[in-house]
Amino acid sequence: MKQLNNHESRTCVRTMVRMVTPAGSDGFISLYLDLPEWDYTPGQFVMIRPENWDNDPVWPRPFSICEVNRNGLRLFIQVVGRGTRLISRLTPGSRVDLWGPLGNGFKFDPDDRLLILAGGMGIAPFIGLCKNHPHPEKVSLLFGHRVGIECYPLDELPQGMDKQYARQEGQSDLVLFQEMLEKRIQEFSGLGRILACGPTPLLRVVSSLSLKYKAETYVSLENKMACGVGACLGCVARTSDQGYVQTCTHGPVFRADRIVWEV
């Protein structure tokens, strides 16, 4: 895990699927790809497009880099639509177009205390971050999830890390989770950086609580993307200082207080 600056060169390669492993239950997979010659910053993402897609689907799909390990580049993926379903059916040896690392990623000092707030698939960029962090005792995680905990690779996280998990099965759980978020953000404000990734409603709440308690918070936005390189302008987010900016190149990580959340 190396921290890159935003302008280091990216590559586009045709690479090979090494392994596809299911996690927990149907619909969650880890996809391992042959590793190109690059390093990454946690929070950066890649675009992938299987060779056999031909003209349909047209777009590639963006995924956070989960980690890079001896099995290659790992992407943690949940099947949510046609594209991810086709990706989940890839087999070792399938060829995939891959470009990245893209976006800015989470910048932090290894000595910073970190509070990670993740919801569902928002855990993906934090797996490698936590596993490779030199001081896991300085990292805390609050993880909210709707499906079973066994679907997520949380058992891989370091022992010394402070972890708290909360499942939301109904409206009352959501209220409880929001209370947990508020307590953690309030307590953590001023102690270090908060990093958040997950569904937009979660990030909106995290943002508003961070403003309330003046916490230094960075959120990684999820967005539909066509190109991933800043050209199509299809993935913009509204910011208070620059108006609409591309999530893929100006983000996906933004300071929470810069985002103007649209209804």
Next chain:
Amino acid sequence: MDISVKLGMLKLKNPIMTASGTFGYGLEFKPYGRLEDLGAVVVKGLSLEPRQGNPMPRIVETPCGMLNAIGLQNIGVEAFLKEKLGLLPWKTTPVIVNLYGQTREDFARLADILSREQGVAALEVNISCPNVREGGIQFGQDPVQAARVTEVVKKSAGSKPVIIKLSPNVSDVTVIARAVESAGADAISLINTLGGMAVDIYTRKPCLANKFGGLSGPAIKPVALKMVHEVCKKVSLPVIGLGGISSARDVLEFILVGASAVQVGTATFTRPDRVFSLVSEVEKLAMELGLDSWNDFQGTLKN
């Protein structure tokens, strides 16, 4: 085979150009290929002032295509000239600026500003954007209006060639093509996106905040090919074909029906180096077909 082409006054190394709106300001693609290798770079449509574009969501995927309603978000002509143009390899590859105005005066003013720029090889006039309320397509659907915009841009553009980009959202595209030819256009590019819509049965809402968008990608190629063919028969101007081109074979199909060059748009999203690899693929396919020059092939479709 020499795959260079002549586009009126412009000489291109090869017939492969980028399509406006899909290639940013060109610089986004520098890590993925040599801009110098392309026939021409056509940049994102510019307006006089910066534009924020339409609300999100702005894009949605459809079978073999996509809909967009970006709404011409751009940094404005001054910022482009100051921050981007100098970084493009305009000395070795023609940089064509696509321009958009809400009024004829806007088009004239933009053409006037760009006419003085050494790094701008030609102007492409967008009278066909379906995603903006004022200007855009309203000029492109009426032959009289299309001709008037062409006239004012020609008058202000000095010696720069003027390409008029046409919309397929008309009953007879050849009427518009002939109107802009009579008004002095130097070339025509077509097609811009086809008006389209996608809806979500779960939310019961349109997929785009703008409700409607422009359809692009391989799904529209047959429509584009037909329109390019029709226009090539009716005008004597060079025609640039675009619409769903994603392979070398697609490029040659457009040249076969009469196009002098092509633009590659949505295919750029399938791989950021797609437009670069097409150059060598087109050369290889032309050789496989045993062509000696484009003249032997361009517009030679048999009945």
